[in-house]
Amino acid sequence: MLVCAKCSRLNPEGANTCSACGASLAEAKYRACPTCGTINSIRDMFCFRCLTLLPPADDQIDTANIGDSAADIDLDPLAALTHALPEAQLDFTVPPGSSRPPHTAPTGISGIATAISQISGPSHAQPSISRVAKILIYAGVILAALIPLLAHIRPSGATSARESVYGLLQSLEDIPQGAAVLVSFDYGPAYAAELDSLATLILQHLAEHSNKVLIMSTHPLGMANAERLFSTLDLPMEYGNNYLYLGYLPGEESGLRLLLGEFGSVFIYDFFKQQSLDTYPLAREIESLSQVQRVIVLSEDAVTIQRWIEQVQSPTHLSMDALVSASAEPYLTPYYLSRQLSSLTGGLPAALELQAVQKGTGLDLGFSLGLVGLTLLVALITVVTTINDFSKRHKQGR
Amino acid sequence: MRKTIPIAAAVICGIVIIADYLVQVPWLHTAAARLLEGAVVLAGFALVLGILNLLAFNFRHIRDHTPGRWQSWIILISLPITVLIGTTFPGSGAFTWVYTYVVTPLMTALGALLLFYAVTVAVRLLPLRNGAAIILFASCLVFMILWIPGISSVSPFIAAVRNWLYALPVGASMRGLLLGAAIGAVVASLRILSSLEQPYTGITEKH
Known part of the structure; x- marks a missing residue:
């Protein structure tokens, strides 16, 4: 949603003129996050509040008006990444009068897999992180933090250090x-x-x-x-x-x-x-x-x-x-x-x-186990996401 | 004149400090030392100015009845108390107690969140299907594994991989960054010394 530079009205992506005052949206400097409605700079790649992937700046927008110069944008790696995004995955359809896209909560094991995939999956398709996914992430981090406190495993024998x-x-x-x-x-x-x-x-x-x-x-x-x-x-x-x-x-x-x-x-x-x-x-x-x-x-x-x-x-x-x-x-x-x-x-x-x-003693492995737990959590999210994404594409292909 | 004096002062100070690094002349060293002492005093005063600005900012919050102004009250009450304890009872346990049981736990908790945010961003970047995002995520995982304490005991190969990563890719890229930053610093210094850049006046001449 583009914010009109003149009257601050929210206009849909791709609009050329403001629906309220008729001003050109080529001078728009801010856009609203489609998930939480937070106003972000038009150059931002992610919403600074909810980290939702924002759509890339419209090609019709006059980039010379955004920063000090158009060269600034070319130098910005995040802006370059935004421009490199595939257009097919950037369809934000926000119903009129609603700041959030329609969302149906998944259930069962597939629900958990979908929830995990929402963390690292195509967030622009389902921009909001479900409650289950959040709980999984927080639980994983808390577990990784608690292991060093609870597990004091100190094997005998000398430790090899870096x-x-x-x-x-x-x-x-x-x-x-x-x-x-x-x-x-x-x-x-x-x-x-x-x-x-x-x-x-x-x-x-x-x-x-x-x-x-x-x-x-x-x-x-x-x-x-x-x-x-x-x-x-x-x-x-x-x-x-x-x-x-x-x-x-x-x-x-x-x-x-x-x-x-x-x-x-x-x-x-x-x-x-x-x-x-x-x-x-x-x-x-x-x-x-x-x-x-x-x-x-x-x-x-x-x-x-x-x-x-x-x-x-x-x-x-x-x-x-x-x-x-x-x-x-x-x-x-x-x-x-x-x-x-x-x-x-x-x-x-x-x-x-x-x-x-x-x-000359063994290493307290509590911290190591916590770090292993955290690494495994990230790896698990990645694997589940990839499998889920692959199966979705396979079904669509059929 | 309004511009000339600050520019002349900046150029002379810069040249004196640089010359002190290059040649061993007693009077030049004394002059450079006096200038550096001035910079240190200014830096110390900047801290005091920061505290005064903090107080003024929170006073404004309370005066304007801004939502959440109770936080400003906490700052306005706790800051003078802490300053009073620190200045009137130096070396007493009271100041250490405040620092140990209030400041440190709060700041540590905030610092610990950095890891969570870093991992979240790395995971969030994955759907870009972009080479840079994949490299970021993969390196995040690799370094997390290599960072595990005692992992060298598992296999000497892991220690060798870590040493190689540090010595070659990391070392080389950091050298490149440092060289780039050094060249940038030289150029910026020359522009300031030749008064093409005048950050202290807020004026930049286009050349």
Whole structure:
């Protein structure tokens, strides 16, 4: 349904002029979702509210009026995908006065198969997701989330871990006993569940090896994360002597560039007690990055690690370990392959493997089973959908 | 003059910072450090400005009787309390308690939904019968399987596949992306330094 740019009247797809004011619909910039009625940009591929596949922009619409230029549309991959859609599958027939197409609930086993197929099947033929399909998806996700909590299966024997885990272990072992380490907590609470395990293992290792730990963050909530984590750990470390909260460093690249100078000129007070850094023995002993043996950055994204490499690692040639979220790990692979990063480890799976390898025990398979469950669910949806789609076509062919 | 001074300031600052990376001159380093300190102070002030904007936005909601304004009340009450606790009792357990038992669970729950949305979108793209959609879905499945902890113990072949994927297709494509982004950054920097682009004035000259 095209929205008239002049009077906002909803007009059917393919109309040239508005049925209310007669204005040309070539200038229409918005269209209504045929499933839920939400107004989307004419360039959108999916409804932002219900994710229904929207029909492609009509060829008659003057694309020069949509964005800054027609070239913008050609550069938009989603718009390109929309144009590539087969026209035969884009028949949205919305009855007058109704915002939803007629829908009959399927029953029995075929009903479930149809419901599953609606998740990944031709959503433009039956745009709404049935209640059964939604329940199946939510149940699958909840099950995958509950398995790690309920199933604590820990087989005996050593675990084989991914290469990056052994790389991190080796990198940690290379830190001399009692050396100073700068740890940056560059992640917010949204990634705490994923990165806390890695952070805990790192801090425990550093405490066991009597390393001096300076803690900072370039994330506004990073220091609160560090404080929360330290409060839950019972580490044999004394504040001011073995570890020190330097604080939050704003300014992204600019802030990190300043870190090449003395810590005292960048962080005036510590984060914990708001006292001058000079009052702490550790700050008097470790005054700048040149006295630090290793930088460990825990980050939720790849850009932060890139900043650290550009502004700190490259000029100082310090060894740097990156512990990142699983989604950020692939982006940083080139830096690891070129040895700008001593180690690159990502995600909770790596933390579980690290824990198992460090302690020489078997892996807690609860999380693995949850992930297997989720993968199987997606695979099941795909298989059922494909079979259902195939049988429908076969029947139509006959 | 209204345009000349900001352009001159931007160009001089940019050249000083770049020169500091390239040559080792003490007075240049001092000048660059002062400029960077200014940038850090501005970035810190931007946070304060953000808080003030948040307060003003929610005040407007309450004043205009917008539906759902009770959420604005929650923000206006909880924000000063949290700030007060954080600034008057630094290092106390109260702030950590708020962060541990309120902020972290809420943000973690929202973050966890990302996985659900990612899988949903990958599945939803399938009906396009499009090569890109199939590659997206297949890679989603493959990486989910390869990401399972301890899967290397099942077969050394799986570990080899993962290493190959990371070293070759992923590594190569990321290198390409990084090179493209670097070239783009160089071009954008040159345009700003030569004042062809003036994002700080909101004016872009067409050339």
